[in-house]
Amino acid sequence: MTCPAWQRLLDDNPRGLPAGQLRDHVAGCRACAGRAELFDFNRALPHFIPPEPPPGLAGVITAAVLDERHRRHARPRRWVPVAALAAVAALLLAVGLGVWRPGPPRPAVVRGPSLRDTATRAEKAGRRLLDNTVGTAASLLPQVERPIMGPMPEPALRPLRDTADGVTVGLAPVTDSARRAVHVFFRDMPLGLKPG
Amino acid sequence: MSADDATLVRRCLRGDGDAVAQLVARFQGDVYGLCVRLLRHRHDAEDVAQEVFLRVFRGLEGWDSSRPLKPWVMSIAVNRCRTHLASRPRRPELVDYLHETVAGPPADDSVELVREIRAALEELRLEYRTVFVLFHEQGQPYEEIALALDRPVGTVKTWLHRARLELLERLRKRGMIPADDLAAFRLDTRRTE
Numbered sequence: 001m002t003c004p005a006w007q008r009l010l011d012d013n014p015r016g017l018p019a020g021q022l023r024d025h026v027a028g029c030r031a032c033a034g035r036a037e038l039f040d041f042n043r044a045l046p047h048f049i050p051p052e053p054p055p056g057l058a059g060v061i062t063a064a065v066l067d068e069r070h071r072r073h074a075r076p077r078r079w080v081p082v083a084a085l086a087a088v089a090a091l092l093l094a095v096g097l098g099v100w101r102p103g104p105p106r107p108a109v110v111r112g113p114s115l116r117d118t119a120t121r122a123e124k125a126g127r128r129l130l131d132n133t134v135g136t137a138a139s140l141l142p143q144v145e146r147p148i149m150g151p152m153p154e155p156a157l158r159p160l161r162d163t164a165d166g167v168t169v170g171l172a173p174v175t176d177s178a179r180r181a182v183h184v185f186f187r188d189m190p191l192g193l194k195p196g
Numbered sequence: 197m198s199a200d201d202a203t204l205v206r207r208c209l210r211g212d213g214d215a216v217a218q219l220v221a222r223f224q225g226d227v228y229g230l231c232v233r234l235l236r237h238r239h240d241a242e243d244v245a246q247e248v249f250l251r252v253f254r255g256l257e258g259w260d261s262s263r264p265l266k267p268w269v270m271s272i273a274v275n276r277c278r279t280h281l282a283s284r285p286r287r288p289e290l291v292d293y294l295h296e297t298v299a300g301p302p303a304d305d306s307v308e309l310v311r312e313i314r315a316a317l318e319e320l321r322l323e324y325r326t327v328f329v330l331f332h333e334q335g336q337p338y339e340e341i342a343l344a345l346d347r348p349v350g351t352v353k354t355w356l357h358r359a360r361l362e363l364l365e366r367l368r369k370r371g372m373i374p375a376d377d378l379a380a381f382r383l384d385t386r387r388t389e
Binding site: 007010011014015037040041043044045047048049050051052053054057058059060061062064065066068069 | 245
């Protein structure tokens with residue numbers, strides 16, 4: 001049985017070799033010579049017949065398969081209402097417990113003062129600033145001392161009005177900046193809040 | 197995989213009862229035959245065969261349609277038999293070989309011989325017995341047996357070789373080689389020379 005040639009012959013003929021072929025092999029094979037069990041084995045192989053299933057087995061199996069399939073398909077339908085009820089209950093519970101909340105409230109729009117008021121207020125502030133500045137400058141003028149380094153030509157005395165005008169011109173960049181800031185503020189206001 | 201298999205499976209999956217019956221009829225012989233050989237009990241074989249087909253149809257959607265159907269079915273059968281053998285209590289075997297072994301009228305003592313070989317077969321390891329039955333009894337090719345057992349073809353060949361060796365060894369121990377057969381064989385050999 002250990003002869004590889006005979007193994008190969010059996011592999012090619014699972015139901016056994018023709019007797020003549022086996023006899024030829026044994027006659028020419030030193031390893032198999034004298035081994036009668038090869039003949040017995042080969043003679044038995046064709047008689048290995050698979051057992052026949054009992055009549056009706058296929059019908060029983062088919063019925064069992066179809067029955068199980070029917071039950072499997074029917075089962076989910078019974079659970080649909082239960083699952084739907086469970087889902088609704090869970091949703092209600094979640095709402096009740098406050099699990100579900102609306103999003104954060106949008107900030108309320110605060111209406112600012114009207115453009116006219118703002119402009120009036122800005123104008124008043126500008127005048128106040130101007131008056132203060134001019135007044136301070138005017139009070140400081142008499143205290144300006146003569147320079148230490150030698151005599152200087154006596155400047156011609158200018159009327160107070162001219163001096164105030166000069167200060168006004170000097171402060172023009174400041175007031176302009178304030179005005180521009182007010183313009184920028186109004187430009188960036190939301191459309192609904194812009195005047196006129 | 198044959199297109200026939202794929203078509204049959206598609207019809208089964210669509211719920212076609214005729215296709216289910218057809219698939220069962222196509223494989224019941226092999227499945228039942230293997231169950232009888234491995235379980236050595238006809239009623240158990242019927243139960244396990246039914247269980248095998250239930251599992252086949254449960255898993256039909258997961259069947260890889262690029263592979264042949266029969267080895268897949270047989271692999272389920274082998275696994276179910278293993279599980280059944282592992283779980284059942286030991287009890288006397290009830291298989292009656294005499295009415296199942298010979299197709300036609302035996303010309304000689306082949307009935308006795310086949311019965312002896314079957315008895316020897318039952319003493320083999322489950323793997324050896326499985327490959328022997330699938331190969332010699334059901335005539336399945338090595339490749340399909342390898343797929344069914346999820347083992348390389350080389351392993352299947354080795355198991356089959358060892359199964360034959362052990363069978364012959366057991367036959368020898370049982371005295372199944374009559375002296376006159378041996379003498380006749382020697383005469384035949386001389387004649388051919």
